Amino acid sequence: MFSERLENLRKNTPLVHNITNYVTVNDCANILLACGASPIMADDSEEVEDITSICSALNINIGTLNKNTIPSMFLAGKKANELHHPIILDPVGAGASKLRTETAQKLIDEIKFTVIRGNISEIKTLARGNGTTKGVDADVADKVTEENLDSVIKFTKEFAKKTGAIIAITGVIDIVADDKKAYVLRNGNTMMGKITGSGCMLTAMTAAYIAANQDNSLEAVAASICAMGVCGERAFDKIQKKHGGNSTYRNYIIDEIYNLDGKTLEECARYEIR
Amino acid sequence: MFSERLENLRKNTPLVHNITNYVTVNDCANILLACGASPIMADDSEEVEDITSICSALNINIGTLNKNTIPSMFLAGKKANELHHPIILDPVGAGASKLRTETAQKLIDEIKFTVIRGNISEIKTLARGNGTTKGVDADVADKVTEENLDSVIKFTKEFAKKTGAIIAITGVIDIVADDKKAYVLRNGNTMMGKITGSGCMLTAMTAAYIAANQDNSLEAVAASICAMGVCGERAFDKIQKKHGGNSTYRNYIIDEIYNLDGKTLEECARYEIR
Amino acid sequence: MFSERLENLRKNTPLVHNITNYVTVNDCANILLACGASPIMADDSEEVEDITSICSALNINIGTLNKNTIPSMFLAGKKANELHHPIILDPVGAGASKLRTETAQKLIDEIKFTVIRGNISEIKTLARGNGTTKGVDADVADKVTEENLDSVIKFTKEFAKKTGAIIAITGVIDIVADDKKAYVLRNGNTMMGKITGSGCMLTAMTAAYIAANQDNSLEAVAASICAMGVCGERAFDKIQKKHGGNSTYRNYIIDEIYNLDGKTLEECARYEIR
Numbered sequence: 001m002f003s004e005r006l007e008n009l010r011k012n013t014p015l016v017h018n019i020t021n022y023v024t025v026n027d028c029a030n031i032l033l034a035c036g037a038s039p040i041m042a043d044d045s046e047e048v049e050d051i052t053s054i055c056s057a058l059n060i061n062i063g064t065l066n067k068n069t070i071p072s073m074f075l076a077g078k079k080a081n082e083l084h085h086p087i088i089l090d091p092v093g094a095g096a097s098k099l100r101t102e103t104a105q106k107l108i109d110e111i112k113f114t115v116i117r118g119n120i121s122e123i124k125t126l127a128r129g130n131g132t133t134k135g136v137d138a139d140v141a142d143k144v145t146e147e148n149l150d151s152v153i154k155f156t157k158e159f160a161k162k163t164g165a166i167i168a169i170t171g172v173i174d175i176v177a178d179d180k181k182a183y184v185l186r187n188g189n190t191m192m193g194k195i196t197g198s199g200c201m202l203t204a205m206t207a208a209y210i211a212a213n214q215d216n217s218l219e220a221v222a223a224s225i226c227a228m229g230v231c232g233e234r235a236f237d238k239i240q241k242k243h244g245g246n247s248t249y250r251n252y253i254i255d256e257i258y259n260l261d262g263k264t265l266e267e268c269a270r271y272e273i274r
Numbered sequence: 275m276f277s278e279r280l281e282n283l284r285k286n287t288p289l290v291h292n293i294t295n296y297v298t299v300n301d302c303a304n305i306l307l308a309c310g311a312s313p314i315m316a317d318d319s320e321e322v323e324d325i326t327s328i329c330s331a332l333n334i335n336i337g338t339l340n341k342n343t344i345p346s347m348f349l350a351g352k353k354a355n356e357l358h359h360p361i362i363l364d365p366v367g368a369g370a371s372k373l374r375t376e377t378a379q380k381l382i383d384e385i386k387f388t389v390i391r392g393n394i395s396e397i398k399t400l401a402r403g404n405g406t407t408k409g410v411d412a413d414v415a416d417k418v419t420e421e422n423l424d425s426v427i428k429f430t431k432e433f434a435k436k437t438g439a440i441i442a443i444t445g446v447i448d449i450v451a452d453d454k455k456a457y458v459l460r461n462g463n464t465m466m467g468k469i470t471g472s473g474c475m476l477t478a479m480t481a482a483y484i485a486a487n488q489d490n491s492l493e494a495v496a497a498s499i500c501a502m503g504v505c506g507e508r509a510f511d512k513i514q515k516k517h518g519g520n521s522t523y524r525n526y527i528i529d530e531i532y533n534l535d536g537k538t539l540e541e542c543a544r545y546e547i548r
Numbered sequence: 549m550f551s552e553r554l555e556n557l558r559k560n561t562p563l564v565h566n567i568t569n570y571v572t573v574n575d576c577a578n579i580l581l582a583c584g585a586s587p588i589m590a591d592d593s594e595e596v597e598d599i600t601s602i603c604s605a606l607n608i609n610i611g612t613l614n615k616n617t618i619p620s621m622f623l624a625g626k627k628a629n630e631l632h633h634p635i636i637l638d639p640v641g642a643g644a645s646k647l648r649t650e651t652a653q654k655l656i657d658e659i660k661f662t663v664i665r666g667n668i669s670e671i672k673t674l675a676r677g678n679g680t681t682k683g684v685d686a687d688v689a690d691k692v693t694e695e696n697l698d699s700v701i702k703f704t705k706e707f708a709k710k711t712g713a714i715i716a717i718t719g720v721i722d723i724v725a726d727d728k729k730a731y732v733l734r735n736g737n738t739m740m741g742k743i744t745g746s747g748c749m750l751t752a753m754t755a756a757y758i759a760a761n762q763d764n765s766l767e768a769v770a771a772s773i774c775a776m777g778v779c780g781e782r783a784f785d786k787i788q789k790k791h792g793g794n795s796t797y798r799n800y801i802i803d804e805i806y807n808l809d810g811k812t813l814e815e816c817a818r819y820e821i822r
Binding site: 007022025026027030033034038039040041042043044045047051052054246251252253254255256257258259260272 | 294295297298300301337338339340341342353367371373374408411468469470473497517518519520521523524525
């Protein structure tokens with residue numbers, strides 16, 4: 001039950017350590033507070049091990065990676081592994097530069113991730129060692145459709161098996177899978193692609209869901225993605241009535257996450273298990 | 275009179291130099307503009323002395339401190355001391371990592387601060403040399419209540435005496451004190467804890483209040499904290515009517531600061547002097 | 549026709565590389581999405597050449613320049629020149645510190661910019677090698693008025709001739725000129741000075757306009773500035789009805805950019821060619 005995943009999160013108020021980009025960091029902090037968690041951002045190599053030690057989960061996002069923060073990602077990741085904390089990776093823009101592709105690859109090689117969440121182009125880049133990411137957005141040629149869904153599910157399960165991580169591919173259709181089981185989720189609104197950080201916010205929130213639901217990580221990831229999609233729909237309804245644009249839309253999505261309860265999440269969820 | 279402190283600020287439009295974290299920096303800039311000041315953010319060691327020299331106050335916030343910005347904090351702080359500019363410290367997360375605790379301690383040792391503002395756990399960490407900060411939030415065990423208020427006031431005055439700074443401890447009950455006199459303030463709303471940066475914004479705004487009221491710093495700090503609390507209440511009323519969440523709440527708090535006048539501040543203020 | 553410039557932008561959805569400050573970066577990303585472009589932020593020297601190579605334009609903003617990002621600005625700028633990508637410079641705070649003035653000067657010396665956009669004090673600093681910028685705002689003494697307009701237009705054309713770039717000076721009256729032709733634009737609202745990032749957002753959006761209109765850069769820059777002014781007016785109307793402040797104003801400006809169409813832009817535009 002997705003509602004139980006949300007309720008556990010609200011009950012546990014996990015502290016989440018984020019090493020993330022400076023573009024969407026404020027939205028990530030606010031969505032973590034909105035969903036019931038508590039954020040801390042810290043990326044200096046001198047303190048990331050201390051900080052991750054007092055937290056319940058680690059979120060690594062390579063959106064504006066640089067020579068100072070990359071070593072911090074490895075230090076924090078290894079410490080979190082040592083402490084058996086759940087860790088999530090958002091390989092933002094993997095495929096768009098050698099530095100991003102190689103750093104993401106090396107992170108996966110040296111750190112055991114609980115979840116890897118990206119768009120289809122980023123995940124394909126990681127699985128195949130190269131890619132055609134269009135900046136930080138998925139390439140149109142990679143798009144998940146009803147026609148190629150079966151093969152994408154197969155690919156996702158295989159990559160989950162290879163990495164030992166839950167793989168979450170988000171877009172118009174979202175897929176969350178471990179090596180055996182896949183959730184196919186169909187909530188959301190295409191306007192979510194018109195705000196910066198919808199992916200980053202989702203990854204940060206998912207860190208909180210897995211922190212609070214360690215006995216059922218796969219369902220927790222699916223619940224988080226579903227929550228984001230449902231709130232994207234509800235915020236879109238509000239925005240339409242007011243002729244709002246993407247900035248207000250971003251605020252309303254966070255507001256909806258703040259106000260979301262388990263009952264609404266269950267009622268609005270549209271997904272199947274494959 | 276708090277209203278006079280606000281009116282001086284609006285009249286003087288002080289330029290405030292901020293060395294602050296990248297999580298809440300945009301909100302800090304906007305609240306400085308909202309209250310009547312002008313912000314400049316600069317943290318490279320090559321320019322912080324130049325920048326602080328053209329400003330009227332310096333705000334040092336250690337929220338995402340790192341090996342590049344820490345030396346800049348010392349350079350700017352010493353230059354601001356030399357020029358007799360008011361300086362405020364926000365020891366974000368002191369107690370959460372050795373780096374934060376030690377940097378905050380060293381800053382207090384080497385720079386003369388006009389004001390130090392933090393939550394109770396952060397201030398206790400600085401006073402005692404160690405702490406139990408829960409990430410960037412105060413530990414529940416440290417909470418200021420009506421029961422322990424007398425002893426917290428005593429502690430605050432003592433720490434003010436030791437440091438020579440005005441000490442501001444904010445939470446459900448706020449305390450602002452120098453070594454002789456304490457303001458106990460009771461405005462605000464608990465939902466302010468559900469947005470990132472309510473503390474950072476308050477510190478930035480307080481820098482502006484002390485810049486514009488150098489002959490009465492203690493009352494200026496109290497006025498700034500009162501303004502934040504009053505606007506937190508007024509924004510909460512608006513948010514309730516619209517079923518908003520924490521993202522809109524953040525925007526409305528800044529909006530209320532923008533629209534606040536001295537008369538409203540006086541009428542809504544709830545405080546006592548001890 | 550300004551409408552054609554906007555429609556080209558919406559059709560082409562250019563990917564824009566931004567090396568920008570951490571204060572307003574989120575707003576820059578959202579306004580790029582709002583106007584029809586796609587943003588990517590990347591500032592590590594290891595990847596800026598890769599990133600700029602897959603983009604259609606480069607935006608360099610020195611708002612929080614530092615020893616890591618300055619070399620990246622030069623690397624990206626030279627690569628973009630090599631690839632004949634349009635490049636825009638926002639010399640934020642040039643005149644406020646030696647580091648800013650000298651870096652901006654060196655950027656202009658070593659990189660060929662398509663556009664340089666700043667306030668009057670920043671542009672004067674670059675043209676004269678020194679200045680009196682008040683932090684990141686223009687000095688009152690420099691203000692462009694109906695009285696000094698002729699001489700400012702002459703100065704702008706001369707600086708355009710000297711640099712080979714289109715020069716855009718924004719304020720209450722905006723001037724956009726190459727060495728022969730100047731647009732004088734009169735849209736906007738003074739409240740735009742009360743939000744952080746109105747200049748940064750405009751520069752980022754202008755990068756998108758010039759990326760999508762490479763055969764008519766001068767008109768593209770004028771169209772972008774006009775769009776910002778028109779949306780500043782429309783957002784101001786909405787804010788007035790709701791007694792909003794500067795935070796909501798910022799959101800509404802981005803919303804208006806999101807919803808702006810060519811017809812509205814043409815109808816609301818107020819400008820002359822000199």
